Amino acid sequence: LEVQYAEGYRYDVFNGDEALTFLQAPAELVEYRNNSWSNLDTLIVISGEIGEVPSNVRYLDLRNATNSTLRLNGWENLTTLYLPNGYTEIADKALLGCKHLGGILIPADVTRIGESAFEDCRSMDSVVFAGNKVETIGDWAFYNCHSLRSLTLPEGVEEIGRAAFFDCTYLNELTLPSTMKKIADNGFAGCEKMQTMYVNALVPPTIEAKTFEDVNRATPVFVPKGTLERYQADEYWSEFFNMAEYEAPT
Numbered sequence: 001l002e003v004q005y006a007e008g009y010r011y012d013v014f015n016g017d018e019a020l021t022f023l024q025a026p027a028e029l030v031e032y033r034n035n036s037w038s039n040l041d042t043l044i045v046i047s048g049e050i051g052e053v054p055s056n057v058r059y060l061d062l063r064n065a066t067n068s069t070l071r072l073n074g075w076e077n078l079t080t081l082y083l084p085n086g087y088t089e090i091a092d093k094a095l096l097g098c099k100h101l102g103g104i105l106i107p108a109d110v111t112r113i114g115e116s117a118f119e120d121c122r123s124m125d126s127v128v129f130a131g132n133k134v135e136t137i138g139d140w141a142f143y144n145c146h147s148l149r150s151l152t153l154p155e156g157v158e159e160i161g162r163a164a165f166f167d168c169t170y171l172n173e174l175t176l177p178s179t180m181k182k183i184a185d186n187g188f189a190g191c192e193k194m195q196t197m198y199v200n201a202l203v204p205p206t207i208e209a210k211t212f213e214d215v216n217r218a219t220p221v222f223v224p225k226g227t228l229e230r231y232q233a234d235e236y237w238s239e240f241f242n243m244a245e246y247e248a249p250t
Contacts, residue, residue, distance in 0.1 A: 027051070027065055058100075073097055079123075083107050090117045092138065099123060105130055115161065116140045123147050132156040137164050139184070146170060153177050160187045169193060178224075178248070180205040189213035197221045197240075200248045204234045217241060224248035 021041045023030065027048030042059040049066045055075055061082045062070070068088065072078060073096040080102065083090070087107045092114035095101065099122045106113070108131030115138035118124060125147040132154040139161035142148065148168045152175040153160075160183045165171065167190035174188070178200040185208040188194070192214045199205070202224055221240045223231050228245045231237045 070094065076100060085109075088112075090114055092116060093119070095121060097121075103127070106134065107131070108133065110134055112136050112138070113141050114138045116143065118145060119143045121145050125149060127151060129154040135159070137161055139163060140166070142168060144168075149173070151175070153180070155179055158182070160184060162186060163189065166190050172196070174198070176200060176205065178202065182206045183211050184208065185210050186213060187211045188215060191215050194219050198246075198248075199223050199231075202227055204231050204237050207234075207236045209236060211236065212240075220244065222246040222248075 019039065020037050021039055023040060024044040024046060027045050027050040030045060030050060037054050038056060040054050040057055043053065043057050044061040045065040047064055050062060053060065053072065056077050058077050059080045060078060062084045063082045065084045066086060067084045069091045071091060071094050073093050075098050077100060078098050079100050081104065085107050086109060088109050089112045090110060093116045094114060096116050096119045099120060101121050102123055103126035104118065104124060106127065106129045111133045113134060117138065119140050120143065122144060124145045127148065134154060134157050136159045137157065141161060141164045143163055143166045146169050148171050150173040151171060155177045156179055157177050158179050158181045162184040163186040165188045166186050169190060170193050171191045172193050172195040174194065175198040180201045183205055189210055194215045197219060199221060217239050219240060219242065221243045223243060223245055225245045225247055228243065231243055
């Protein structure tokens with residue numbers, strides 16, 4: 001059974017209908033109660049602030065919802081998620097344990113990604129930023145996101161928290177913006193398959209002894225033209241011995 005909202009739609013007709021698999025409607029018509037809609041697979045909210053979402057939903061489109069925060073931690077069936085366009089912050093533990101979520105688009109107005117926001121999203125293979133307002137990525141934010149292969153952080157990001165990308169085992173290419181100032185301890189620890197890093201900051205970002213724990217020090221690191229000596233003089237960046245300058249994007 002599929003239902004799309006139309007003028008005169010009566011919510012109560014479908015409340016509790018276990019045959020419902022697809023629903024597109026305003027948030028005020030979506031009130032999940034008493035294990036209703038147990039087979040709902042796809043939910044598209046076309047307006048308003050959504051409350052509780054059935055945990056069996058796999059495709060969830062909230063782009064037109066008005067939520068400022070929403071927590072879906074542990075939603076194991078979720079494979080596709082579009083966050084509200086008006087999001088300014090992804091809350092702590094917002095999507096912790098959504099282990100089948102394949103990828104995420106960070107809305108353009110987000111300024112902060114909270115602690116453990118995407119922790120243990122093991123199937124997440126892409127993180128795309130729609131804008132450049134993100135300033136901080138919290139502790140453990142993407143911990144154990146094994147499937148992530150490539151990561152480009154947008155201009156504006158200044159700080160990466162402790163263990164933010166710890167055990168992103170298959171991450172092989174990393175690009176850091178010119179605005180990067182600090183990467184905390186264990187920020188990229190366990191990224192043992194790293195093959196290339198581009199660091200676009202003119203001043204070497206502050207890193208710690210274990211920021212890149214388990215990352216091969218033979219990994220090529222490319223830094224902006226004219227900054228090589230600065231990186232080679234840094235206590236921890238200097239451990240990477242295949243470092244070279246390149247024409248960083250402006």
